[in-house]
Amino acid sequence: MTYLAKPRLHHPTLTKNKVGYTRRDYEGPVSTLCAGCGHDSISAAIIQACWEIDIEPHRVAKLSGIGCSSKAPTYFLGASHGFNTVHGRMPSVLTGANLANRELMYLGVSGDGDSASIGLGQFANAMRRGVNMAYIVMNNGVYGLTKGQFSATADRGSKSKKGAINTDSPVDLVGIALQLGATYVARSFSGDKAQLVPLIKGALAHGGAAFIDVISPCVTFNNHAGSTKSYEYVRQHDEAVSVIDFVAPGQEITTQYAPGELVEVEQHDGSVLRLRKLHTDYDPTDRYAAMSYMNSHAARGEVVTGLLYLDPLPTDLHTSLNTSAQPLNTLGVQQLCPGASVLDKINAALR
Numbered sequence: 001m002t003y004l005a006k007p008r009l010h011h012p013t014l015t016k017n018k019v020g021y022t023r024r025d026y027e028g029p030v031s032t033l034c035a036g037c038g039h040d041s042i043s044a045a046i047i048q049a050c051w052e053i054d055i056e057p058h059r060v061a062k063l064s065g066i067g068c069s070s071k072a073p074t075y076f077l078g079a080s081h082g083f084n085t086v087h088g089r090m091p092s093v094l095t096g097a098n099l100a101n102r103e104l105m106y107l108g109v110s111g112d113g114d115s116a117s118i119g120l121g122q123f124a125n126a127m128r129r130g131v132n133m134a135y136i137v138m139n140n141g142v143y144g145l146t147k148g149q150f151s152a153t154a155d156r157g158s159k160s161k162k163g164a165i166n167t168d169s170p171v172d173l174v175g176i177a178l179q180l181g182a183t184y185v186a187r188s189f190s191g192d193k194a195q196l197v198p199l200i201k202g203a204l205a206h207g208g209a210a211f212i213d214v215i216s217p218c219v220t221f222n223n224h225a226g227s228t229k230s231y232e233y234v235r236q237h238d239e240a241v242s243v244i245d246f247v248a249p250g251q252e253i254t255t256q257y258a259p260g261e262l263v264e265v266e267q268h269d270g271s272v273l274r275l276r277k278l279h280t281d282y283d284p285t286d287r288y289a290a291m292s293y294m295n296s297h298a299a300r301g302e303v304v305t306g307l308l309y310l311d312p313l314p315t316d317l318h319t320s321l322n323t324s325a326q327p328l329n330t331l332g333v334q335q336l337c338p339g340a341s342v343l344d345k346i347n348a349a350l351r
């Protein structure tokens with residue numbers, strides 16, 4: 001019933017968050033994706049996360065590429081800034097927008113084709129540069145929009161809907177993000193909202209390059225026996241490293257965990273990520289241990305999920321480039337053309 005518009009009126013008793021918005025204010029129009037598509041569950045998790053952490057919708061810029069996944073931002077945060085870019089080019093457009101205005105929160109949404117096939121170079125360079133953003137890949141192992149060809153994240157040996165076997169090695173976006181210096185790296189599953197919502201909240205509050213790879217089954221082209229991105233396969237092979245809880249700055253910490261099982265990490269904005277360890281040997285602050293843990297479990301066909309790596313005090317591209325703290329479109333003539341003496345000084349510094 002996607003032709004039916006959502007009613008604009010809200011029920012007066014809907015609960016409002018601290019900045020005065022109801023959950024409905026974070027929604028978009030009715031989704032046109034296939035019923036049961038994992039991408040819609042991720043959209044719902046983004047809506048929930050943004051409402052719960054009291055983000056004003058107009059302070060968010062959502063950018064995407066091309067694909068069913070890249071269409072998804074239409075269906076959430078209808079009052080935010082949005083830019084649907086060219087296939088695989090979201091990271092460079094996001095980087096440019098981010099450098100021009102650091103006052104917005106940047107949410108990059110992409111697909112496995114968009115980020116691991118055509119956009120792999122763009123993805124890698126955004127991670128390497130430490131762009132301050134939450135980058136979410138809705139990973140279904142296929143090009144859903146163009147009718148189910150294997151994407152670069154499809155596992156070797158996995159079977160297409162028509163029975164073809166994939167003979168190529170997969171690109172592991174989590175492994176690349178870890179290797180190239182992303183400071184917040186997670187993997188989740190569209191069917192696990194309890195895990196995904198706090199991961200998105202933590203990524204939005206992070207202040208550096210935050211990446212979440214979300215396995216998001218394509219019910220139309222990649223949800224059959226023999227696929228490693230189906231609901232059934234992920235449910236059977238999901239290995240969570242921890243149970244995560246996001247505590248906003250100033251909020252009382254009430255949950256109790258047994259000593260030795262809990263890691264608390266405070267981020268730069270004062271928010272706290274509480275990780276109840278399921279695997280007591282797992283250290284989420286050790287990048288190299290995380291890589292080796294991921295690789296050994298992937299070799300056994302397991303899908304490791306949760307917050308895999310976190311640097312609580314990241315630096316970002318603005319710090320590296322010493323950019324203007326003020327959005328460029330608010331600079332006046334005096335700041336943009338400070339005169340010949342300033343230009344002479346710059347030229348002298350380059351001699």
Ligand SMILES: Cc1ncc(C[n+]2csc(CCOP(=O)(O)OP(=O)(O)O)c2C)c(N)n1
Pocket residue numbers: 066067068069070087110111112113114115118138140142143144145146151
């Ligand atoms: C430059 C360019 N090349 C190819 C295409 C065709 N195309 C559109 S979407 C897509 C793949 C989308 O796959 P993915 O990013 O995984 O998104 P999904 O639909 O699976 O969510 C391709 C190849 C295009 N639109 N532009």
Ligand code: SF4
Pocket residue numbers: 032033034036037038039068069140144145217218219220221
């Ligand atoms: S084709 Fe697949 S990815 Fe695209 S909307 Fe349908 S289920 Fe989702």
Ligand SMILES: [Mg+2]
Pocket residue numbers: 067069111112113138139140141142143144151
């Ligand atoms: Mg895809």
